[in-house]
């Protein structure tokens with residue numbers, strides 16, 4: 076696998092697989108569909124042979140006519156050509172369907188493997204690469220490969236079969252005529268060598284120009300009132316006109332390049348056909364070939380124009396799909412994280428030891444923090460915005476791998492507990508809660524798909540959500556998420572808290588940004604948050620100091636360091652940083 080390479084933004088992008096690794100992955104994916112591939116191969120072979128029948132028999136017809144042969148022979152040839160056409164049609168259907176049956180599930184497997192690796196990538200690796208890199212691989216690259224599989228691969232396979240079988244037929248008919256036709260091949264190769272280095276940059280410039288034109292148009296429409304207010308319509312129109320003409324000019328240049336490329340192909344065809352005809356003429360004159368054979372050879376050669384054109388013109392599509400495939404393989408081939416064997420974790424505290432974290436190298440936002448939350452203890456983490464509370468909470472829940480230091484449950488490091496076991500020990504409710512598409516039940520049972528409705532209702536009841544869930548149009552069966560019933564951010568938070576209830580971990584890290592205090596919804600949410608901390612150790616990132624006042628212990632952070640800790644009363648009495656914050660909040 077090639078080393079991850081940086082982007083213009085200086086990010087360490089995800090790996091890109093090398094050609095050999097990508098091929099090996101493809102072979103492994105396709106190996107599971109040997110049956111469909113064999114059926115497709117057989118279909119293509121029958122197609123290749125059936126396509127030879129017409130030119131061959133037309134050549135024979137010429138010989139029969141020249142020899143004053145019987146009309147019935149020619150009728151027989153016509154019937155054979157018709158039968159071959161039907162067989163070719165059926166073989167095409169078989170070959171293409173079987174190819175799709177092999178290729179589409181292979182792509183689905185690849186996509187699954189990529190998504191699996193993406194979901195298991197360490198958080199810090201995604202941060203380094205940037206979400207954009209991942210999204211473009213899972214979105215754009217899968218789309219490119221898919222388009223290629225649906226359109227390019229079938230065309231390519233068909234064209235390749237036509238070229239190989241026809242050239243084979245030509246050589247079998249008369250090797251001298253075959254060699255004469257092969258004169259065209261280097262000319263095609265030269266045409267391709269001229270075209271390929273030019274086409275990529277041309278198409279890229281065309282796409283940029285089209286993007287700029289679209290951007291000028293959309294800005295013109297969206298900003299119309301502002302443009303009118305400042306009497307800037309004319310300038311914008313000029314911008315649109317210039318962008319449009321730039322796009323037109325580059326499109327004309329692309330067409331010009333394509334025309335020159337097609338001319339090169341036509342030249343190769345013309346030379347090849349001339350070579351076949353001239354050689355044929357000489358062979359007929361020398362009496363070592365019949366006119367019919369030369370006719371068949373010329374027809375064979377003519378038949379490969381189209382498929383060769385297709386092969387040549389699809390070359391850059393294949394290159395682009397190949398590039399996408401190496402990017403997908405780069406993610407798919409990331410070794411699956413090794414799951415440690417399950418370890419028994421005795422009762423004991425959740426501990427953070429010497430934890431330091433820097434998102435950007437050399438700029439730590441949390442410095443050497445030690446913190447312990449005992450079983451059943453509720454600890455509130457407070458501090459000004461940017462003090463490092465969320466960072467510490469994410470590390471404590473095992474979501475963020477800290478730059479230094481470790482997190483342990485009852486003395487067992489989180490890495491040894493492994494991802495699967497981790498959630499039974501520590502769960503995190505973060506600020507941005509995602510509402511998954513599906514029913515309310517699905518959303519809650521995400522953490523335990525086997526949970527029955529009674530347990531789901533129990534969890535919802537404890538987080539005070541059962542009332543509004545039952546009032547939804549279909550209760551637990553109501554669809555929520557992107558296209559479903561809209562939920563308020565507070566309701567979404569309650570569902571996240573219900574998931575924790577169902578999961579029943581020993582420790583919970585709550586980093587939910589409760590809405591403005593005061594509203595009935597916010598009070599419910601606060602009580603719900605309090606309920607999930609009941610009976611378990613809790614690290615509550617207190618976005619409102621009211622939450623801190625209810626905690627067993629308050630830990631105050633400032634600029635990434637723990638600066639004070641104690642009970643609310645002790646800290647208020649101490650008159651330090653917490654007392655200041657409390658006064659500002661309650662005063």
Ligand SMILES: Nc1ncnc2c1ncn2[C@@H]1O[C@H](COP(=O)(O)OP(=O)(O)OP(=O)(O)O)[C@@H](O)[C@H]1O
Nearest residue numbers: 202434435440458459460461462463464465466467
């Ligand atoms: N993904 C990130 N990349 C770079 N810097 C980050 C990232 N996340 C947080 N930071 C920075 O780290 C510092 C600590 O942020 P953190 O969110 O942990 O603080 P916080 O105390 O939770 O603040 P808030 O109460 O506003 O959520 C801040 O300066 C923040 O800008």
